[in-house]
Amino acid sequence: MPIIISIVIPIFNAQPYLRKCLDSLISKKLENTIEIILVNDGSDDGSKEIAIEYYHSYNNIQFLNQDNQGVFSARNNGLVHVRGEYVIFLDADDYLVEGAIEHLIRLVRKKSYDIVFFDVKLIGQKSLFKTKPYLPYYEIGSSISKTMFLNNNAIAGYMGGKLIRTMVAKQALSIISYKDIRIELYEDCYFLFCVAIYCKTALTINKEMYVYRVHKRSVTQREMPPQQVIEKLRVSKSYFEELERSFAIDFDKNNLQSLRKINRIVDSSIFIQTAKNSSYIKNIYKAWLLDSRFVNLARIIIYISTIGKIKK
Template identity: 35%
Template sequence: MIRNSINITNSPVPVLLFSKSGGLSLKGMFSRKKPKISVVIPVYNVENYLRQCLDSVINQTLDDIEIICVNDGSTDSSPDILEEYSRKDSRIRIISQENMGLSGARNTGMKYIKGEYVYFLDSDDYIELDALNQMYNISKNNSLDMLMFKTCSFDDVSGKNYTTPYFEMEFLEEMVKDNVFSYRDLGEKMYDLAVAVHGVVFKSDLVSDIRFPQGLIFEDNPFFTEALFRAKKVMFYRHYLHHYRTRSDSLSNAGSRNFSDIIEIRNRIIELAKKYDNFEEYAAVLYKKKLYNIRSRFLNTSDEYKEDFFAKIQADFKKHEKEYKTSEAFKQLKRYYKSIFNAGLTSKDYKEFESKIDRK
């Protein structure tokens, strides 16, 4: 059985591909048959969860897939687990690199995908055993660019399953039902969608030149948004195909050091709206989203990081002051949103800013 293992440093070009016997092999890298789905799995220090994730993928009812695992500089036993699984399943390709973060790992994986569709799965989550088959058949039968579906969360400690309004998207279910749609059919509600890429399978051609923003958290936002702007045919499959593990040490839950990234992320969403001629109509919505997200993330940031966060807020607000204050859409915002912006401009320090925006 072939073990597909690539080691890279800063180069996007594969350096070595070894067979089980240790000799150089090209088998598996240049398969003539195009897989139906490429599954990209970033891996970083997840030895306690990786087996459950991989088991859910290698045992899929859809066989014609490729599994691209990007070892992002793991220092635990995750690389050994990947090697173990690659010896059992030749569909697994391991790409090892220095740590570049979640976005960097996904972007590396995208350089090697050959599937008709691509699905991004985090290595501490798992999917239903018929998930990829359902994703492919629905997407193929309806000539979709994107298929969205539901995510069920589960607590890492208790194992309890639960759902959240964010992933349920009841408003979307009511709006589109089982029909094909595009972002234009959603109006301003497109900015309320769950943007997590683990809840979407994409046509590979649609996203071939889109990349996740490296060095930022909330990285799914601009990737998903640009893909949605491009997609002509989207569906919402009202079934739970993905299981999302909630961990107290995850980037999104314990990453308040990086919560200030939301400023850059929201700016990128605004720029994408401008790029795809969606800004003028929904400028007010985009301004509200930015200000609300900044306030929310700031108030949930640990005190030790608030000074730096506030400095970035103030710099950003000053940079956009003229643009925003001369915008008719901004002028129409409720006082609540304007007060956040004005507080960022006028507060002398983060404590004053916090006192102004934390009023109920």
């Protein structure tokens, strides 16, 4: 029986959450139609041992090991080994709800799509303070890049909640020299933009099937000094600028507008980090001009209302 869905899980020090993640995928009736690819990215907390335990216990699990190179490299290393018709990228501290895989398999057996968007549920103590990832609503005939990056003030730049045709994901990978790239901020957005270029068909499911765990050990919640964040953002921006110069990309109007919007958001993030060091109002205002989402306006309101005591 052909493999329909591959689930790629990059693993780095996720020991408290990894079993829950893997158990959400284990099913006797699905073992011939899905594969699980575990990519250990230099974990040193026992995660590697858990991954190897599951690898030896289930025939449909692959295990890959690499030195710590970051989630971007780990995901793409896993993608190279994917054999399924579709691929889902699942973080090791997240999980899928019961029945999610079966639901997705039924959908793509009825009709094939290049990408399927499904909703994300936030859990955890810090989830109230985290913006829920944007669920793009696809309309037949629309450009996929427009759907993901232009139809709303937000962008679909989070890897969770997406089922991608493997052929499309590997086409995206073909324009990314991922072994030479160390991108740590906006890495999901970078890959998904490359995916959108090659997508022709899509479907949106307004159903929460991906559970995103928000916690202090999460990569996205980890505190870094503002200057370090600025440096990483500038690295990310350089890769987006390189994409714009690339002849490998079909830059129709929507692709170009999408990429320029992403670049504005990265620039906005740089201004926000700069504001933590100096000229707060001035830099947050510049950030808001580039990225007019309410969250940036809220930063100004909070700062003024607390007489400068709170810098979000």
